[in-house]
Amino acid sequence: MRPLDPRLLRRAQSARRYVLLTAGLGGLTAAVVVAQAVLLARALSPVVLRTADWPDVAPTVGWLAVVVVARAALVLAQERFAHRSATRAVAELREQVVAHAVALGPRWLAANPGVTTLATRGLDALEPYFVRYLPQLLLAVTVTPATLAVVLTQDLIAAVTIAVTLPLIPVFMVLIGRMTQGYADARLTAMTRLGHQVLDLLAGLPTLRALGRERGPERRVAELGDAHRKATMGTLRVAFLSGMTLELLTTLSVALVAVGVGFRLVFGDLDLVTGLTVLVLAPEVYLPLRQVGAHFHASADGVAAAERAFEVLEAAAPERGNVPAPDLTGTTVRLRGVTVAAPDRAHLAPADLDLDLAPGEVVALAGPNGAGKSTAVAVLLGLLSPDRGEVTLQGDGSARASVPVSEVDPSGWWSQISWVPQRPVIEPGTVRDAVGRGAAVDDAQLTQAAALTGLDAVVAALPDGWRTRVGQGGVGLSLGQRQRLALTRALLEPAPLVVLDEPTAHLDADGEQVVLDTVARLRDEGRTVLLVAHRASLLRLADRTVVVHSAPVEVR
């Protein structure tokens, strides 16, 4: 990617401010660097020529001390704000990535499992980019031209020497980079593979021991380690060439400037103040470029992470509708020919599913594993658009037309649904918070619902009862316990439509009875229930059972 991606500045406000601040500090640094060179030359030159003594140059040395302190202060300020800005910029990006990934929906998340790592550890790698690489990049566009301009005013020949060698640095870096890339890539593949095989042996050690075959592979570990080292060194020999070229170019240029200045001094073409100024400034011209080169690799991970973050952010999120959602107590949810291609693209799951969910009905979805029952639920909820077919909301009475779910305002639609997925999420907080999810809960109703779902027994075993903290930083709940909690929530929420996805999957025989009782209660309350179920006991409870089928993708 480009050294400074405009998208980074667009997406992260902190990065924008930081770049401005760093550029400003870079300008000041340039001024201080020049001042230090000039003052140093003026303090040194008359003493070397024996035309002045300590009292004459003492004020100049005093000013030099001020400059030294100023230079240190600039570094202090830069570092002070670099870490802060890096953390904030990473936080801004992280929030956007997470929010957008959530909006992209569960199906997209399942297909892009790396996004969790990206949002946590991945983006943290941007810190070296912000703290080390970016400031040097900005110094390269402030200090380098400023110092070069000063050298130009002092000594044309030295300035030309520098101006000629300076562009060679990026040119050579790019050339060598191009030359070595193909070679490095090929080696890298071999290297990764060898490294992986060693880990594979370590990871498989319990298996080898269980079969009594653990002796012998240690030789293989040693061989692989040796091969890995040889492959890596092969890559490094070439990769470090670019570093060497950079060093050679810069040090040789400085040496050439020094020798040139020296000979012109001998012939009296130049005075010592100018000579010393140029000598001190010459390495400073190259320094930021060398630093950019040195920090380039350390920042590469962060840059790659940012690149992936932009890919996530640029993925188009499904559009949400804005038609006000109809009241579900008088609306039939209708699926017609709903078909979704499975992630492997070889199956349609579900294939041509028709389903009517009338108010107050209890309908079961059945079918073998992988038939697409949970996918059908996701389509019904509007979390996933089907590849074929549609979901419509059909109002009671002929006057009201049907509305496709995709055009309905989702918040109004979802607020009327209570969904218990297979693995319910527990947000960190107390058990009571988790049941209420931000809404106030009536004590009497809570006691009643918890008794029905068996959550009361779970809570009784917790150290602080309803006030026990669960989730991150609290007590862990098993899947069965989480299901009981989610069922309790479904009972308490006044949603007209309740969707239960395999509610008995992680429960034993007692648990099954809980689900049966819960569904019976929901039915008595006149709620519409959609059940994804396996067990016959649950299916018997439903008014109707709709079987979901999968089908192979037809060959065209």
Added chain:
Amino acid sequence: MRTDPLWRAVRLLDVDPKRVLGAVLAGAGGLGSAIALAAISAWLIARAAQMPPVPALSIAAVAVRLFGISRGVLRYVERLVSHDVALRGMANLRVRLYERLASGSPAGMLALRRGDLLARVGADVDAVGDVVVRGLLPMAVAGVVGLGSAIAMGVFLPTAGVALAACLLLAGVVAPWWAYRTARATERESAAARSDLAATTQTLLDGAGELTVAGRVAPALDELRAADARLARAVDRGAGPAAVAAALGPLATGIAMLAALVLGIPAVTAGGLDPVELAVVVLTPLAVFEATSVLPGAAVSLLRSREAARRVVDLLDSSVQAPAATPAAPASGDATADVPAGVAVLRAEDLACGWPDGPVLVRGLDLELVPGRSTAIVGPSGLGKTTLLLTLAGLLEARAGHVLVDGRPVHVLDRAAAASRVALTTEDAHVFDTTVLENLRVARGDVTPDEATAVLRAVGLDGWLDGLPDGLDTVLGSDAARVSGGERRRLLVARTLLAAAPVLLLDEPTEHVDAGGRALLAGLLDGTLAPGRAVVVVTHRLGGLDAADEVILLDATGTVRARGHHHALLHGEHAEPAYAAAWRAEQQAEQTEGE
């Protein structure tokens, strides 16, 4: 220092001192060239200003160019040698880890499998190796170069040498130490915020659908923002001190230069220092501090590596040496043939098992494993059935009672000897990143391609095998990415069947095996797949168990609730109601799925 995990881990790298010395010399030579370049340039220009005859400058002019070249070349050599040292060290450490884990107590190693320690060990070993390149070598180089420069300056003007040494200590010792301290404090303070951040992110992304429908995305994002703000505050508190550490370097450089001026100018007046040498004494320090500039970063990298080193050392420590094993006669080629039918190979008496530091999970079990007979152990999940198998295989020591193989306690047997009699395949057994055939040869080194094909066919993988691009030579990829859950189980069953041992222990062999799982289980139990061997299968599904000679039902406390043939447990005089209930529930579920 001896007990510091980083130091111990670095010692385990077993680096070659000669190579390290080479790297340090090359590094010091490279940096020394840069300093010499600065010193000679300063001398050249100051001397030139006195307008001497040109030949007086020619040696200096050549030396400047020479050092200009040697700096780049020596730096290149240093980087190559130091990386070579680190890579050799990392290879040594990996071999050591492997050897220690392969010979240590099995329980310790199995405990590691439960965590992600083994998964992380690759990165951890790399981090320890990194210490050499990023931490220790730059420190050694800076020490050599700093000392050399201070002495050289001291030759011109002793007080300037002392001042330079003091400034180098400020930039090369105080600043890195301060940076290290600050980074450690920040890391500690931000750890909680970071883990909250990770957990909230995980909750949001895992439960994206549910939270969206429940309208809980906005509050969760608020929580994410709050965790990020806490992290920002922690980092912010550390940023001030960290910036001080960073600013100490340039400050020390400046002070060294000022000190040289303040001490040098009066010395010139007093005649103690040649004016040309003054330029050298003042300008050289500007180049010397390049050596110390990387040290604060190096110190922080030590902090990061120390965590990795601690994990590596823990891994080694946890795998304490196994008690001396009794060498047993190695098994001959076909061990099954040695055992007369009807004689028990493995006998467990009043056995209790559990992890060394955990509760007793299974107790009071008597078991006699006779070649040609099969046993199925069933019970609620999470009960400790896997632990039982590990104990039977001699990988865990019995908490009470005995496990005898051929009449001798199994855990005192040499591992190879025990494995030649009892082969175990756990649920999480590893599929190696190699060919199908080599994966099968893990059980027995001399498996022929024909044998492999036959056994794969027997476990129902013939269709899968036919679909593989290179047949038996197809590489399965990182932990069997090319294999589905059901295929993986069948492959593991095939591997166990190829083991030469007369006793086969299988943990949930048909989990995730959809259609045909029942037939596979029946084949294992009725002797068609493993004729003449004692087969023990742990499972939580009851379908197919009528093929077992004996079914052992464990209850939630780990005691035997009932044992006998499937039909006896279902309909016999002593029928077990819990077994019958579980059986009916499973039958119903299967009917539904079949509809």
